[in-house]
Amino acid sequence: MDIAAYMADVGQQARQAAAAVARSTTAVRNRALLATAEALESARDQLATANAIDLERGRSNGLDPAMLDRLELTPARIDSMIEGLRQVATLPDPIGEITNMTYRPSGIQVGRMRVPLGVIGIIYESRPNVTVEAASLCLKSGNATILRGGSEAIESNQAIAACLARGLAEAGLPETAVQVIKTTDRAAVGELITMPRFVDVIVPRGGKGLIERISRDARVPVIKHLDGVCHVYIDSHADPEKALAVAINSKTQRYGTCNTMETLLVDEEVADDLLPLLADAFQAKGVELRGCSRTLAVLPDLVAATEQDWHQEYLAPVLAVRVVDGVDGAIEHINRYSSQHTDSIVTENYTRARRFLTEVDSASVMVNASTRFADGFEYGLGAEIGISTDKIHARGPVGLEGLTSQKYVVFGDGHVRS
Amino acid sequence: MDIAAYMADVGQQARQAAAAVARSTTAVRNRALLATAEALESARDQLATANAIDLERGRSNGLDPAMLDRLELTPARIDSMIEGLRQVATLPDPIGEITNMTYRPSGIQVGRMRVPLGVIGIIYESRPNVTVEAASLCLKSGNATILRGGSEAIESNQAIAACLARGLAEAGLPETAVQVIKTTDRAAVGELITMPRFVDVIVPRGGKGLIERISRDARVPVIKHLDGVCHVYIDSHADPEKALAVAINSKTQRYGTCNTMETLLVDEEVADDLLPLLADAFQAKGVELRGCSRTLAVLPDLVAATEQDWHQEYLAPVLAVRVVDGVDGAIEHINRYSSQHTDSIVTENYTRARRFLTEVDSASVMVNASTRFADGFEYGLGAEIGISTDKIHARGPVGLEGLTSQKYVVFGDGHVRS
Structure with a gap:
C-alpha cells in the first residue's frame, strides 16, 4: 500500500x-x-x-x-x-x-x-x-x-x-x-x-x-494536552475545613485524571497546625505523602520528596507536600513546576485570592474549589474533546x-x- | 559569537x-x-x-x-x-x-x-x-x-x-x-x-x-499572513452603481495592500451590460484588465487571463476578470483560488448575500462593501499587528x-x- x-x-x-x-x-x-x-x-x-x-x-x-x-x-x-x-x-x-x-x-x-x-x-x-x-x-x-x-x-x-x-x-x-x-x-x-x-x-x-x-x-x-501537574495551595488565611475538603477531594476523588492534585503546598504559618490533620486524612485514604524538609520537620515519618517529585504527575495515590512562604512562595513554586493545567488556592483573603488568580499562569486557576472541577462538562461546555495546556487558540x-x-x-x- | x-x-x-x-x-x-x-x-x-x-x-x-x-x-x-x-x-x-x-x-x-x-x-x-x-x-x-x-x-x-x-x-x-x-x-x-x-x-x-x-x-x-488574493463578485441582482463603486475602490484605492481586489468576478447575466462600464472605469484609472474567454467575448481587446492569473497577487494596477455562473460559480471560484483573506459580494438579493457570507471560507466576507475595509483600524480593533490568513487562534x-x-x-x- x-x-x-x-x-x-x-x-x-x-x-x-x-x-x-x-x-x-x-x-x-x-x-x-x-x-x-x-x-x-x-x-x-x-x-x-x-x-x-x-x-x-x-x-x-x-x-x-x-x-x-x-x-x-x-x-x-x-x-x-x-x-x-x-x-x-x-x-x-x-x-x-x-x-x-x-x-x-x-x-x-x-x-x-x-x-x-x-x-x-x-x-x-x-x-x-x-x-x-x-x-x-x-x-x-x-x-x-x-x-x-x-x-x-x-x-x-x-x-x-x-x-x-x-x-x-x-x-x-x-x-x-x-x-x-x-x-x-x-x-x-x-x-x-x-x-x-x-x-x-x-x-x-x-x-x-x-x-x-x-x-x-x-x-x-x-x-x-501534555500533563497535569496540578497544585492546591493552602494559605494561612484559609478556612481549615474548606482547606481539608478541597485538598482531599482534589487528590482522592479520582487518582488517574489529569486534573487531580499532584503537589500540595502549605503556607508555613499554618503548617504546624494543618499538616497533621492533612496527613491523617490522606493516610486514612491510603495516600502516600512525600514531604519537603520543612514538611518532614512537622511529619518526621514521611518519605522525603526529591526535586523529581515536584515535576511528577503520579496519577496514583501518592502526593508531594511542600511548605512554602505564603502566597509568594506558592506562586513561585507553581509557575516553576506546574504544567499550567489547574491550580487552586484556599484562602479567605481577598488580596491573596486576587493575586493568585492573576499571577498563576495556568489554564484553570481556582479559589476555594477542587482542581477536579477542571472539566468541560463541569464548566458547562456541554462536551469536551480534550484539555489544552497550550495558550494559542484554545486553553483549558x-x-x-x-x-x-x-x-x-x-x-x-x-x-x-x- | x-x-x-x-x-x-x-x-x-x-x-x-x-x-x-x-x-x-x-x-x-x-x-x-x-x-x-x-x-x-x-x-x-x-x-x-x-x-x-x-x-x-x-x-x-x-x-x-x-x-x-x-x-x-x-x-x-x-x-x-x-x-x-x-x-x-x-x-x-x-x-x-x-x-x-x-x-x-x-x-x-x-x-x-x-x-x-x-x-x-x-x-x-x-x-x-x-x-x-x-x-x-x-x-x-x-x-x-x-x-x-x-x-x-x-x-x-x-x-x-x-x-x-x-x-x-x-x-x-x-x-x-x-x-x-x-x-x-x-x-x-x-x-x-x-x-x-x-x-x-x-x-x-x-x-x-x-x-x-x-x-x-x-x-x-x-x-x-500569507497573501491577499481578494475578490469582488458582482451578482446579477447588484445595484450597478454600488457595483462600480465597490469594484473601483477595492482595486484602485491602493494597489500595494493585501486587501486590494486582485480578481473581479461578474455574473454572466449582467456581463454584457456591466463589463463595458467596468472596463471604461478601470481603463480611466490606468488598470490593465486580463479577462477569461467569456470576458473576452464582451471585451475583445483585453489580454487573455491564464490559469496563473487566478492565483496572482498583483499588488499593481492589473486586474483579472472572470465571468461566472451566478453565486454558485463565484463561490466555487473563490473557494478554489482565494487566499482566504477578503472577498466581497455586491448584490441586493438577500438569499445570495446570506449564502456568500456562509459559504465563502475567508477571514473577511463582505456584502456591498469594498475589500479595502479589511483592516484592524477600520474594524475598530484600535491597532493591528497583522492580518492572519490562518484559522487557528486569530483570523483576519x-x-x-x-x-x-x-x-x-x-x-x-x-x-x-x-
Whole structure:
C-alpha cells in the first residue's frame, strides 16, 4: 500500500466533505448524529464480533490487562456511545453565531461569525469509543474528521466507522465527512500531521510521549494536552475545613485524571497546625505523602520528596507536600513546576485570592474549589474533546467552540474606503 | 559569537520579563509607552545618525530605491512612531477582562479571564518603525517581545531599542521586556523560531517567501499572513452603481495592500451590460484588465487571463476578470483560488448575500462593501499587528486581543466534586 498516496486521497476527500458539512444545516448534522446512534444500536452484534477479534489478537500479543480493558466494547460502553451521540445532538449549534456586530464611523457594520475549522485530525490510542466521541463533536461543530485510532482497535474502529458512514448517508452528508484510517501502518500518522493543505488542526489524545512526538513532527497546528501537574495551595488565611475538603477531594476523588492534585503546598504559618490533620486524612485514604524538609520537620515519618517529585504527575495515590512562604512562595513554586493545567488556592483573603488568580499562569486557576472541577462538562461546555495546556487558540477544557474559528462579516450599502 | 547561547539567553530574559509585564498594572504599561514616546522625541538626532549609517550601507550594497525608502526614518516617520505610542497608550487594556462568569449546577462560578500570551517573537524586514509599532502592541497586551528586524536596519533598530529600554526603565519594568536582537546572523532567526520554552508565538511580517520559510521551520506557533488574493463578485441582482463603486475602490484605492481586489468576478447575466462600464472605469484609472474567454467575448481587446492569473497577487494596477455562473460559480471560484483573506459580494438579493457570507471560507466576507475595509483600524480593533490568513487562534486583522489568551477562573466556597 502506498501510504502517502492513500493519505493524500483521504485528505482530499476530507477537504471536499468539509465544505459540504460547513454548508449543512443544524438539523442535518443532528440527523446524522441520531442516525449514527440508531446504526450503532442495530449493529451491536457486528461491534461485538469485531471487538472480539481485537481482544483476541490483543491477548495473543500480550497486551496488559489495563489496555485490554480499555479496548473492550462492553454493552454498557456501546450504550454510552449511543447516549453520547444523542446528547451531542441536543447541544446548541455553535456555527453561524454572529457576535459584536457594530457600526463603524465609516458606516460599515462589522461583526464576527463562528465557523468550522475545516478538517480535524484526531490521533488516539486504544479506546474505540473515542471514535464516536471525537467524530460526533467534530461533526456537530461543522467539521470533517480524519481519525487514527490505535492499531490494536482497528477492527472495532472499522465497525464503528461503518455505523458513522450509515448515519452520515442517511442525513444526506458525504460519508467521507468522517474517515477512519484503514491501515495500521505508522507512516499514516506521519502523513496526517504533515498535510496542511488537507488538515487544519490535529488533536492528539493519549500519553505524554505520543503528544510530544506529534507536536515535534507536525506541520499542522496541534491542540495539545501534555500533563497535569496540578497544585492546591493552602494559605494561612484559609478556612481549615474548606482547606481539608478541597485538598482531599482534589487528590482522592479520582487518582488517574489529569486534573487531580499532584503537589500540595502549605503556607508555613499554618503548617504546624494543618499538616497533621492533612496527613491523617490522606493516610486514612491510603495516600502516600512525600514531604519537603520543612514538611518532614512537622511529619518526621514521611518519605522525603526529591526535586523529581515536584515535576511528577503520579496519577496514583501518592502526593508531594511542600511548605512554602505564603502566597509568594506558592506562586513561585507553581509557575516553576506546574504544567499550567489547574491550580487552586484556599484562602479567605481577598488580596491573596486576587493575586493568585492573576499571577498563576495556568489554564484553570481556582479559589476555594477542587482542581477536579477542571472539566468541560463541569464548566458547562456541554462536551469536551480534550484539555489544552497550550495558550494559542484554545486553553483549558476544549468543547465545541475550540473546534471552530471566527470570520469577520462586513455589511455595507455600496460603502467604499476614502 | 555563539548564536545559540546568545538566543537562549535572550529567551530566558524574555521569559522572566514576561512574568513582570503580566503582573504590571495598566498604568505602568501605559507609562512605559508614553516614556518611550518622550525618549524618541529627545533622541531624534541619534535616530537620524543611526539611520544615516543604515542608508549609507544600503546604498553601497545596492539596495533598490523602494527598499531604501522603506528603510528611511524621516522626521515625519519619527512623528508617527511617537504618535502611535500615544495612541496605543489610550487603547483599553485587554488584560484581566473576565467574561461569561456563570454559576454551574455544582455551585462553582466559572468565567474566563483574558491574559497575555507571554513572549512574542516578531520577525520583520526593512521598515524600522515596525520595531516601535510591534513592541508597543505586545507591551500593551502584557507580553514580552523579542524583535528581529532586517539586517539592513540594524543601526536604526538598535537606536529605537535604546529608547524602548529607557521607556521601560522609567516605568519600573525590566528593560528585557522588549529585546531587539543585536546580531544580523541569520542563525538567530532559526533559534528564535525553535525555542518553545522561551517563545509562545511568532508573528512574521514580510513577504510570502519569508513567511512560508518561517512557518515551515518553526517549532513555535506562527500567526501568519500569507497573501491577499481578494475578490469582488458582482451578482446579477447588484445595484450597478454600488457595483462600480465597490469594484473601483477595492482595486484602485491602493494597489500595494493585501486587501486590494486582485480578481473581479461578474455574473454572466449582467456581463454584457456591466463589463463595458467596468472596463471604461478601470481603463480611466490606468488598470490593465486580463479577462477569461467569456470576458473576452464582451471585451475583445483585453489580454487573455491564464490559469496563473487566478492565483496572482498583483499588488499593481492589473486586474483579472472572470465571468461566472451566478453565486454558485463565484463561490466555487473563490473557494478554489482565494487566499482566504477578503472577498466581497455586491448584490441586493438577500438569499445570495446570506449564502456568500456562509459559504465563502475567508477571514473577511463582505456584502456591498469594498475589500479595502479589511483592516484592524477600520474594524475598530484600535491597532493591528497583522492580518492572519490562518484559522487557528486569530483570523483576519489581529489587534491586541490576538496577542492574548484566556484562562478559566473558578470561584468556590470550599466546593468539592462528587
